[in-house]
Amino acid sequence: MAATNERIREVVERYVALVGSGTAAEIVDLYAEGATVEDPVGSDVLTTREQIAAFYGNLEGLEMETRLVALRIAGGEAVFHFEIVTKADGATYTLAPFDAMTFDDDGRITTMRAFWSGEDMVAG
Numbered sequence: 001m002a003a004t005n006e007r008i009r010e011v012v013e014r015y016v017a018l019v020g021s022g023t024a025a026e027i028v029d030l031y032a033e034g035a036t037v038e039d040p041v042g043s044d045v046l047t048t049r050e051q052i053a054a055f056y057g058n059l060e061g062l063e064m065e066t067r068l069v070a071l072r073i074a075g076g077e078a079v080f081h082f083e084i085v086t087k088a089d090g091a092t093y094t095l096a097p098f099d100a101m102t103f104d105d106d107g108r109i110t111t112m113r114a115f116w117s118g119e120d121m122v123a124g
Contacts, residue, residue: 002076003107009078011107012071016082020066024056032108039114040097063087069096077102094122 003011011030018027028049031037037046037055046052064086071080083096097116101109 007107
């Protein structure tokens, strides 16, 4: 039985919150074994838990706030738009990617693809 829309919503909301203030280990726990991450789309696809943990480890210690802007769930998949506001060296940077995720029957993430490019990073 596929994950319910409610379960997928919970995982996406937790993911967005953890990107802002969680640890790499907490984020990796949302992923199923064998999951893949392509962030941003067009970059190398991360295929091991170690690669995924290292990727999210780059966020640890940054002063960041996140906010879910929009979420659509259909057929056991989700697409969502969220904002990441990072403060560094007295400046503020905002990135608002669109992420696409698929989920296993337990609601764990099996694929994550993030749509954004450097041109989407706004300083202000």
